[in-house]
Amino acid sequence: MTRNHDLRPARLSPRDVLRVGAVGLRARRARVVLSALGIAIGIATMVAVVGLSESSRADLMSRLDRLGTNLLTAEAAEDARGGGTIKLPKNAVAMVERIGPVRHATDTAEVDARIRRSDVVPEERTAGVTAQAARTDLLSTLGGRVARGTWLTRAGERLPTAVLGTVAADRLGITRPGETIMMNDTRVAVVGILEPVELVPTLDRVVMVGFPAATRYFGFDGRPTTIFERSSDASVEDVRAVLARTVSPGNETGVRVSRPSDALAARAAADKGLTTLMLGLGAVALLVGGVGVANTMVISVLERRQEIGLRRSLGATRNAIRLQFLTESLLLSALGGVVGALLGAAATYSFARVQGWTAVVPPWSLAGGLAATLLIGVVAGLYPAIRAARLHPTVALNAT
Incomplete structure (x- = not known):
């Protein structure tokens, strides 16, 4: 079966x-x-x-993280009451340093000088760069670096010496320290060239001299244009709230406060x-x-x-x-x-x-x-x- x-x-x-x-x-x-x-x-x-x-x-x-997000800048702006750009007080940095959480403050200032490669270049043919006075502690405050040469020193800031931003050096045709440029009728020796300053890229197009040299050779009045300030990370917003009226008491609307890291x-x-x-x-x-x-x-x-x-x-x-x-x-x-x-x-x-x-x-x-x-x-x-x-x-x- x-x-x-x-x-x-x-x-x-x-x-x-x-x-x-x-x-x-x-x-x-x-x-x-x-x-x-x-x-x-x-x-x-x-x-x-x-x-x-x-x-x-x-x-x-x-x-x-390397540059830090605790850097604030206070710049002279147009006066809301008219009269052009306001003038910051000469002791603005000292006033800012009195703010409790502030760890360090420094400044720069516009200098009235025409920049030329040499004295054979006509005065009306500038290189498209500007001049600023700077402190010896500016570079450490901004986290900048020198590509070639040195930064301004205590002795050098009193002499006709300058440090160039990377774009300024390129426009002037300066490739190494030791060369000279003309600022108005003064021959100035280049002692250093910076790497790009990431937090403040406007400095890449600037020729920087010391405050004493700017006063002695170019008629600088000693009034800063921009204040740079670093504080603790936790207190950045608190400092930001009082920075303008500290820099310019009674006319805080004429001061523009910003944080450079916001751009990045x-x-x-x-x-x-x-x-x-x-x-x-x-x-x-x-x-x-x-x-x-x-x-x-x-x-x-x-x-x-x-x-x-x-x-x-x-x-x-x-x-x-x-x-x-x-x-x-x-x-x-x-x-x-x-x-x-x-x-x-x-x-x-x-x-x-x-x-x-x-x-x-x-x-x-x-x-x-x-x-x-x-x-x-x-x-x-x-x-x-x-x-x-x-x-x-x-x-x-x-x-x-």
Whole structure:
């Protein structure tokens, strides 16, 4: 007596599914590479944009930490009551230093002097730079650095010597300390050239001399134009509230108080907005890549109808056919995603190294990019997989 057994379709193991899906890709390598390239470009763009943005922002934040966010400036502004720009008192720095939380204060002042490269240059042809008087403690207060030469010294601030900002040196054609320039009719020796001053970039276009030298040689009246003050981080806003009326009692509206680090923070915010725009462009590239994958899979179904019919006639179920083509789509998208993530990370590290930044590639950007490729693989392969599964074995075998 024979026993009847229920016939059940065989099920493919995950390993078999991957192997069958990979076979379909290996058979059409050129098409697979071109389709995966679209995905790779989209993912590489997104990873690189995020990485470069984060690297730039990290570098900017590290510079802010180094320079400090506790620097305030008080500048002479237009008098609200009329009469032009107000005059700050000569003892303004001493007045500011009386504010409790203030750790240090210094100042600069505009000097009326025409700057020329040499005495053979006509007086009306200035170099487009201005002159300012500065204290010996200015550089340490601003966190600036000397690129070549030295800063003003106690002895040098009384002599006709000057330190140039980086832009001023370039415009005057000064490449090293020891050269001379003309300030009005006075020959002045250049003792130093500064690196760019990040917190106060206006100093890059300035020729700086000492306060005593400015008074002796250029008729300077000793009144400062800008006060620089550093206090503890916790008390910055409290000092900011009283700084104007301390510098100019009775006419605080004529003093403009600002925090230079706010400009760098605003730049970081602008970078974030640009990053959002570039991510949108990356998403468009990724969408185009997804359309390419879908197109490849649809054509693959049309070309492989006889293969589908043969597998169906040998017992493959519709689910098996559907799973095969969906796996091919996922593998194709994953290939593009992995290549794109690697390219994006490589581009980030290369560009960051050229710029002197610390390269930052957020793990979430890599994980998000790969997740996006898998999602696109499912969406792009779903319709071709369903279409392949619906083919009748007889119709598929008779296809030419």
